[in-house]
Amino acid sequence: MIKYPSLPSGATIGVTAPSSGVPAELHELLRQARSRMEAKGYAMVFGDTAWRQDKAKSAPARVRADEFNKMMGDEQIDLIIPPWGGELLIEILELIDFEQIQNKWILGYSDISVLLLAVTLKTGIATAHGTNLVDFRGEYSDETTAMWETALRTKPGEEVLQHSSPYYQKEWKHDAPSPCVYHLTEPTCWKTVSGQKVRLEGRLLGGCIDVIRHLIGTQFGDIRHYQESYIHNEPILWYLENCELNTADLRRSLVHMKLAGWFDHCSGIMIGRSGANQPIDHYTAEDLYQELTAELELPIIYDMDFGHVPPQVTLINGAYAEVEAENGKGTIKQIFKA
Structure with missing residues (x-):
């Protein structure tokens, strides 16, 4: 638990x-x-x-x-x-x-x-x-x-509801400090690969894919043990964000996760906004998301409010989440379920 x-x-x-x-x-x-x-x-x-x-x-x-x-x-x-x-x-x-x-x-x-x-x-x-x-x-x-x-x-036993932000920060302006630190100027738009309303639920796990991928195959990344010992084999809802990877490296990392079984018994994937995602030979992040959802047969929501392009919601590893995205907006309800 x-x-x-x-x-x-x-x-x-x-x-x-x-x-x-x-x-x-x-x-x-x-x-x-x-x-x-x-x-x-x-x-x-x-x-x-x-x-x-x-x-x-x-x-x-x-x-x-x-x-x-x-x-x-x-x-x-x-x-x-x-x-x-x-x-x-x-x-x-x-x-x-x-x-x-x-x-x-x-x-x-x-x-x-x-x-x-x-x-x-x-x-x-x-x-x-x-x-x-x-x-x-x-x-x-x-x-x-x-x-x-x-x-x-x-x-424990209670829940917390968070909403998609109204605006996000496109770039830092260190020469013009903001009272709230961030310069929130760009309209936020949560997107779905299907283009339709998406609803996801499961136990949250995730982080910055650049670095958490290096836990694969180690004692610190034993997803199967975690599922069996702590979450009653409930499905995992992954949240992932990209700090510096180009699209080919991001693709390699996601395939690595798949081959290692990290997406076994998974209910969906949430992907945060990124300032990276540089295309390789016209291969875009959107191309990657389309391929991934087809391969895994899982819904994907992307450009969400977490990661290196602020602001970001607070996501609790281990909490049970119910997530909805439609028409660019969305909600994340986290239930502190044992």
């Missing part, structure tokens, strides 16, 4: 960097995020790794793992939010003490999704795919991003 952490009022947030930390020239981003979160009533505990970055990581793997393990074991810390993603989180997986992991939320995305997926698959503890800490530095959050608190305060 799935175990859902709780988020109490006045929670203490632990900030550690299991992947990349923040270099000195960007420390003001962390200080701004800390001030905003403290103003909202949260207590903040920062690990040393959050303030460090060298050679594509915050610190050596053992240092990162030890700090993460310490925060997970600290009963005073209710929630862990890394500053952002990175490149080399996979290095610490074999050093994490999964036997001692406490039932507390971990929130993040990008390279952090490797950690989120591994924790849920290995322990049955729900994890939260959503905005990272530095993006909480704004004066306020847009209504889509702001749902992270509602999602994480949902109790």
